[in-house]
Amino acid sequence: MRLTRYFLPVLKExxxxxxxxxxxxxxxxxxxxxxxxxxxxxxPYGYRVLMKIQRIVEEEQNRSGAIELLMxxxxxADLWRESGxxxxxxxxxxxxxxxxxxxxxxxxTNEEMITDIFRTYVKSYKDLPLNLYHIQWKFRxxxxxxxxxxxSREFLMKDAYSFDLDKERAVxxxxxxxxxxxxxxxxxxxxxxPMRAETGPIGGDLSHEFIVLADTGESxxxxxxxxxxxxxxxxxxxxDGDLTPIVKDWTSLYAAxxxxxxxxxxxxxxxxxxxxxxxxxxxxxxxxxxxxxxxPMKANVAGSDGQEVTVHMGSYGIGLTRxxxxxxxxxxxxxxxxxxxxxxxxxxxxxxxxxxxxxxDAACDSLYAExxxxxxDVLYDDREVAAGGKFATADxxxxxxxxxxxxxxxxxxxAEIKHRRTGERETLPIASAVSRLKALIEPQRRDKA
RNA sequence: CGGAGUAUAGCGCAGCCUGGUAGCGCACCUGCUUCGGGAGCAGGGGGUCGGGUGUUCGAAUCACCCUACUCCGACCA
Numbered sequence: 001m002r003l004t005r006y007f008l009p010v011l012k013e014x015x016x017x018x019x020x021x022x023x024x025x026x027x028x029x030x031x032x033x034x035x036x037x038x039x040x041x042x043x044p045y046g047y048r049v050l051m052k053i054q055r056i057v058e059e060e061q062n063r064s065g066a067i068e069l070l071m072x073x074x075x076x077a078d079l080w081r082e083s084g085x086x087x088x089x090x091x092x093x094x095x096x097x098x099x100x101x102x103x104x105x106x107x108x109t110n111e112e113m114i115t116d117i118f119r120t121y122v123k124s125y126k127d128l129p130l131n132l133y134h135i136q137w138k139f140r141x142x143x144x145x146x147x148x149x150x151x152s153r154e155f156l157m158k159d160a161y162s163f164d165l166d167k168e169r170a171v172x173x174x175x176x177x178x179x180x181x182x183x184x185x186x187x188x189x190x191x192x193x194p195m196r197a198e199t200g201p202i203g204g205d206l207s208h209e210f211i212v213l214a215d216t217g218e219s220x221x222x223x224x225x226x227x228x229x230x231x232x233x234x235x236x237x238x239x240d241g242d243l244t245p246i247v248k249d250w251t252s253l254y255a256a257x258x259x260x261x262x263x264x265x266x267x268x269x270x271x272x273x274x275x276x277x278x279x280x281x282x283x284x285x286x287x288x289x290x291x292x293x294x295x296p297m298k299a300n301v302a303g304s305d306g307q308e309v310t311v312h313m314g315s316y317g318i319g320l321t322r323x324x325x326x327x328x329x330x331x332x333x334x335x336x337x338x339x340x341x342x343x344x345x346x347x348x349x350x351x352x353x354x355x356x357x358x359x360x361d362a363a364c365d366s367l368y369a370e371x372x373x374x375x376x377d378v379l380y381d382d383r384e385v386a387a388g389g390k391f392a393t394a395d396x397x398x399x400x401x402x403x404x405x406x407x408x409x410x411x412x413x414x415a416e417i418k419h420r421r422t423g424e425r426e427t428l429p430i431a432s433a434v435s436r437l438k439a440l441i442e443p444q445r446r447d448k449a
Numbered sequence: 450c451g452g453a454g455u456a457u458a459g460c461g462c463a464g465c466c467u468g469g470u471a472g473c474g475c476a477c478c479u480g481c482u483u484c485g486g487g488a489g490c491a492g493g494g495g496g497u498c499g500g501g502u503g504u505u506c507g508a509a510u511c512a513c514c515c516u517a518c519u520c521c522g523a524c525c526a
Contacts, residue, residue, distance in 0.1 A: 012475060012487070013461045017519055027460095037518065091450095092525075109526085143450065143524060157526055209526095218525085285526065319526040353485060388486040395486090406485060416485090 001346070002368075003381045007044050010393055020216045022325035023148030025337050029397045031324070038145025038153030045397065046324065048345035050156065053320050054135055056187045056342065057158050059447075064180035064239050066131040066160050071113050073137055077103035079112040082297050092140045106139040111293045111315060114161040118311070119299040125165050125309065128301065129173050133160030135320065147216070149321045150281070160316040165303065167290065170312035174206060174288045175243040177316040179233050181210055181284055182250065184318065186232040187446045189340025190327060192283055193227045195255040199287055206288040209257055211280035214329040219282055222266050223255035225274040235449055257282075281326045284318040337398030338421050341444035346379040348437055349399040351391070353406025355384045363410050363430065367403060370434045376441060395420065400444075401437055405430065 009030045017034070018024040026032050031046025042050055058068060074096065080086035086105075094106040107113070114132055122130065135158045145153050162173035178194065185192035190212050197209035211221050213228075233246055254269040256262075257280075266275070291310045293299070300308040331338045341347055348371060352364035364382070371378040379399060381390050387406070394402050402418040409415055415433040417440075418425045428436055 009459085011460055015460065016455090016462095019520075034518090090524095138526075140525070144520095144522095146520085151525075155526065159526085282526070317526050322526065357484090384484095386484055386486090386488055388484090388488080390487090391485085392487045404485080408485070 001379050003379060003383050006379075008397070009043065010396060018148065020147050020150070020325075020329070021332060022150065022216070022328035025328055025332060025396075026148055026325060029337055032149060034148075038142055038151070040149055040152060040154075040321075045345050049324055049327075049339070049343055050320060052343045052345070053188060053323050054156075054158075057135065057184055057318055057320065060180045060184040060187065061133055061158065061160060063183075063235075064131075064176045065129075066133045066177075066180075068134060069117075069132055070134045071107075071110055071117075071136060073107055073139070074104050075107045075110075075113055077105055079116055080105065083112050083115075083293050084296065085112065092142065094139050094141045107136075108138055108140045109157075109315075109317075110134070110136075110159055111161065111313075112297065115293045115297045115299050115313070118161075118163055119294075119297060122163070122299075123301055125301050125303050128311070129162065129164050129169060131160055131162040131173060131176070133158060133316075148325055150325045151218070152321065155322065156320040158318040158320060162314040162316070163294075163299070163311045164313075165301070165309060165311065167288075167312050170288055170290070170314055171206070172243070174286060174314050175247045176239050177286050177314070178208065178247050178250070179237060179239070179243050181286065181316070181318070182232055183235075183237075185210060185212075185283065188323065188327060188343050189446075190283065190323070190330060191228060193221075193223055193255055193280075194250055194286075195221055195223065195257050195280075196251075196260045197257050197285060198259045199289065205290075208251075208286050209282045210284040210286075211257070212283055212326045212330055213276075213278050213280050214326065215279055216329055217279035217281040219280050220258035220261075221256070221276075221278055221280040222258070222261045222270075223276050224253035224270045225276050227253050227255050228276075281322070281329065282319075283323050283326050284316070286314065286316045288312075288314040332398070335392070336396035339398040339400055341400050341441055342446045344377070344398070344400050346399050347377045347441050348401040348403055349379040349381055349394050351381045351387075351394060351402055351404045353387045353390070353404065355382050357407060360405065360407050360410055364405050367405060367415070367430070367433065371403070371437065374434050374438050376434070376437060401440060403433055403437060 011028045014024045015027050018027055030043050032040045032042055034040055077086050093108050096104045098104055137154055138157050139154050142153050145151050164170040164173050192210040192212050194208040195211050197207045199207045254266055290312050294311045294313055299311050301311060303309045327343060328337055350364055350368045352360060354360045368378060368380040400420050404416040404418060413430055414427050415430045416425055416427050
């Protein structure tokens with residue numbers, strides 16, 4: 001993508017409403033524009049990150065055996081009356097009336113609708129287990145939206161719903177999601193710790209919140225320091241096999257949100273030097289809630305003995321629009337964002353230090369073409385702007401690698417690669433720059449491990 | 450929902466106290482000179498001063514009402 005043909009409105013100054021660093025950088029680097037309280041447009045650069053995150057989520061959900069579909073944003077109130085939540089949900093649910101005076105609502109979540117789909121079509125235990133998910137916009141009329149897309153009213157969420165014959169099998173489904181989540185966050189370059197959590201209005205008795213540690217996080221958390229560097233299950237994990245050992249390992253050390261934490265238990269379980277008491281951002285949550293929705297909504301299947309069985313369910317959410325600021329909170333410096341390669345909107349940027357100079361233009365044009373042909377997501381800063389401005393923009397928007405070429409280097413046949421994260425620079429022959437770049441980038445995509 | 454604040458050009462701000470018809474920096478446009486860490490000079494465009502009502506000869510400025518947004522707290526992917 002040529003920057004002169006792109007839409008990237010960057011700001012030199014920080015809009016005053018932005019309080020936390022991720023919100024400031026998302027506005028400054030042209031990722032989002034606020035449209036109303038808790039409502040944001042995703043500008044092209046931000047949308048690219050969001051879509052990269054979405055792809056990772058989809059790949060890992062699919063790998064675990066979940067199946068993607070898409071449900072509408074507007075739902076009929078009648079479904080929610082069946083489960084009893086139309087009255088129970090409160091003012092967070094945005095209620096709408098259509099032209100025929102029918103009660104509708106903008107979905108804050110989809111347990112009722114997915115249960116309706118399930119009960120319509122699935123009649124036999126032979127069709128289980130089943131896990132259906134979608135990635136759709138949700139609306140929760142938060143009392144107080146804040147921190148940009150970290151807590152917005154309209155947000156993009158992946159929500160998966162599992163259906164099983166009994167509790168034991170439902171827990172196995174829970175474990176598959178648990179493992180998929182560990183992989184999903186790791187692929188995005190995040191360290192997310194599963195913590196015992198309250199179940200809240202969704203209900204149930206088994207739940208984990210996946211928490212990214214950050215000072216600006218909204219939840220207080222307590223955990224064992226060794227949770228931070230546990231090995232991530234690999235790409236060839238057998239989701240048809242028994243995942244209990246992995247989940248056991250990940251849940252054996254103490255890790256709980258403040259709502260669940262018991263100080264005496266915490267101090268007994270974790271030696272003083274291993275105690276982490278910190279703030280965290282919740283980037284996902286998993287629930288097993290048995291028959292809470294399947295019973296009132298009559299989601300039954302025939303068991304092997306021909307008798308009707310009420311299915312056991314779980315639901316599993318990932319807030320995609322929250323993950324973007326979570327990544328930035330975890331990965332930035334004084335100059336701007338530092339994207340992990342796997343979610344970076346562009347993996348590299350070719351910086352033409354003297355756009356308008358015929359020879360430099362020709363050399364940079366061909367580097368850009370070569371990088372694109374090598375399968376690198378590459379941005380090309382071909383603006384006629386002083387070098388300092390280009391470096392500042394490249395740093396701000398956080399592209400992992402800068403491939404820099406100007407008349408001086410051109411004369412010597414040398415280009416420069418700057419590593420955004422470390423600041424390290426390497427000078428190398430122009431001819432080998434792209435292959436070097438590719439070698440740096442490929443392993444960091446984390447799509448093969 | 451309780452408490453506190455803000456609203457003047459795309460962004461950051463001054464002007465308001467003491468009323469006289471709007472200004473600065475950045476960004477944007479034109480030209481020239483520059484060009485390896487947010488360049489210089491010259492010229493230029495852009496504002497119903499959040500909205501309404503009132504006071505006044507005259508309101509960005511004073512008064513009242515409304516709206517939007519932000520922050521702190523209680524609640525949540």
